[in-house]
Amino acid sequence: MFEVSELSYCYPQSKVCAVDGIDFKINEGEIFGFLGPSGAGKSTTQKLLIKMIRDYQGEILYHGKPLHDYGNQFYEDIGVSFEMPISFSKLTAMENLEFFQRLYRKTVDVEPLLKRVGLWEHRHKKAGQYSKGMKIRLNFVRALLNDPKMLFLDEPTNGIDPVNSMILKDMIREFRSDGGTVFLTSHIMSDVDQLCDRVAFIINGKLRECDSPRNLKLKYGKRVVTVEYKEKGELLTKEFPMDDIKKDSFHQFLKTKDIETLHSGETTLEDIFIKVTGVALHG
Amino acid sequence: MARLAVLVKGEVSRLSKYGLFQATLVVTMFWLGAAWFMEEEMLERFVPLIFLLEATMMTILLVGATMFYEKKESTVNSILVSPVTMQEYIAAKVIMNIINSMISVVIISVAIYLMKGITFNYLLLVPAMIMVTIIHTLIGIKIAYMSLNFSSLLANYMVYVFVFLVPPVLAVFNVIRGVVTDFFILLPPEASNIILGAAFREAETWRLLAAWGYMLVLGVLVYRFMVKPGFDNFVMREAGV
Numbered sequence A: 001m002f003e004v005s006e007l008s009y010c011y012p013q014s015k016v017c018a019v020d021g022i023d024f025k026i027n028e029g030e031i032f033g034f035l036g037p038s039g040a041g042k043s044t045t046q047k048l049l050i051k052m053i054r055d056y057q058g059e060i061l062y063h064g065k066p067l068h069d070y071g072n073q074f075y076e077d078i079g080v081s082f083e084m085p086i087s088f089s090k091l092t093a094m095e096n097l098e099f100f101q102r103l104y105r106k107t108v109d110v111e112p113l114l115k116r117v118g119l120w121e122h123r124h125k126k127a128g129q130y131s132k133g134m135k136i137r138l139n140f141v142r143a144l145l146n147d148p149k150m151l152f153l154d155e156p157t158n159g160i161d162p163v164n165s166m167i168l169k170d171m172i173r174e175f176r177s178d179g180g181t182v183f184l185t186s187h188i189m190s191d192v193d194q195l196c197d198r199v200a201f202i203i204n205g206k207l208r209e210c211d212s213p214r215n216l217k218l219k220y221g222k223r224v225v226t227v228e229y230k231e232k233g234e235l236l237t238k239e240f241p242m243d244d245i246k247k248d249s250f251h252q253f254l255k256t257k258d259i260e261t262l263h264s265g266e267t268t269l270e271d272i273f274i275k276v277t278g279v280a281l282h283g
Numbered sequence B: 001m002a003r004l005a006v007l008v009k010g011e012v013s014r015l016s017k018y019g020l021f022q023a024t025l026v027v028t029m030f031w032l033g034a035a036w037f038m039e040e041e042m043l044e045r046f047v048p049l050i051f052l053l054e055a056t057m058m059t060i061l062l063v064g065a066t067m068f069y070e071k072k073e074s075t076v077n078s079i080l081v082s083p084v085t086m087q088e089y090i091a092a093k094v095i096m097n098i099i100n101s102m103i104s105v106v107i108i109s110v111a112i113y114l115m116k117g118i119t120f121n122y123l124l125l126v127p128a129m130i131m132v133t134i135i136h137t138l139i140g141i142k143i144a145y146m147s148l149n150f151s152s153l154l155a156n157y158m159v160y161v162f163v164f165l166v167p168p169v170l171a172v173f174n175v176i177r178g179v180v181t182d183f184f185i186l187l188p189p190e191a192s193n194i195i196l197g198a199a200f201r202e203a204e205t206w207r208l209l210a211a212w213g214y215m216l217v218l219g220v221l222v223y224r225f226m227v228k229p230g231f232d233n234f235v236m237r238e239a240g241v
């Protein structure tokens, strides 16, 4: 859907580029994630993809055509959720949504969406009186107003409680099941792990890895099995290489010992991130 | 066209939701209150001035305030990831201000007639008010671009008022006299004053035509070289509070 090559952008009056020669592809029907620490260039990349920043270097192709060639009809197709609240504070949530809805040709019924994210009973409250999490949920509904084919979600679960975070993630997955494509950014490892078909690591405006979370784990995970067992009242551990688990020696070990726990040495995305970039996700 | 109508409706309804429309009404009432106590001779100079201030100062202030809110609340970003174009966004601002100016025209004209029995040439007043409002909406947009936060918005506004608006106003009350005032036509508020003034008193034709021509050209230039090129940067800039 999107093909990006050698994309660079430097903010005016800024010496270092916020996005510095990145290449990636977003396939139709997938959830593609950007994982990176604060200031890495995630939001800037999103702004480039949604044509909010136009004077970039490099190439962005949307459905094989340069993004520059698309007029404002492009926006009928996409839904955008920003990292900050984007509602008129003195208007109610419903008035906000109705206003934005009228700007599109095709729109959806907001009632089920608002009910789903738990804002229906608060729809007549002024957006300025919403809590931070409520504002972000309202942003999410705003992004879905025009029944988009593609969603851009900048830190969609940031500042949201676990229950609502689950609901949003379910909705994002459903959006994909219905044929939608998603670009999302996050610095929360578990979000990316649970949602994304493919993830790219971004740091200082550069991409490092780009693959499915599973492949990354296979690539960087330690291929070992760790066994904890009890012997003479003492808790001991032993590691076996993954390739040995078909061997008799391993089976014999399992049979004869008093096994407490068994773990495959799966590394978290966060560990992999640190390994690849040398930088921790959180300061 | 339908989208533009939605934008204008949104602008107008937000004007009262954010209390800005009420604020302009208070200012209008203040001018009318002052007019109440004026003698006829003074009033003849003062009434055109009310219209001038409404279409220049109030317009810039409204544009600045709405754009400041839209930046602060990032709603301008939200509008611009919809099919709305820059031209539509700016046109909506212009039309909103024209509507506001027309409301002022009605209120002030009716009030002045009821209070003092004074009438003037409304057929000349209305187009002049529209023209002045358009120019000052565009100037207001430029001032909003230049302002990174509310205090710089106010500062830039004050600079505009003192440099461009105060001299012609002083000339109205004969504080400034002489040939220098002939060059005031180059100040947008003075050109505004001339085309508005034609609704109240005989104007020299050449001056009136020059002022209209100047306003038209100025409008095109301000849009082409100030408003249009600065827009992307304004949208992209981090919201400054």
Ligand SMILES: Nc1ncnc2c1ncn2[C@@H]1O[C@H](COP(=O)(O)OP(=O)(O)OP(=O)(O)O)[C@@H](O)[C@H]1O
Binding pocket: A011, A012, A014, A018, A036, A037, A038, A039, A040, A041, A042, A043, A044, A045, A083, A187, B236, B237, B238
């Ligand atoms: N409007 C702007 N003007 C100038 N520099 C900016 C602007 N926005 C971002 N930057 C700079 O560009 C770099 C990347 O910022 P960006 O917002 O893309 O990071 P991010 O990955 O989204 O971070 P976060 O997780 O904190 O949202 C940072 O160094 C930031 O300071």
Ligand SMILES: [Mg+2]
Binding pocket: A042, A043, A044, A083, A154
């Ligand atoms: Mg960001």
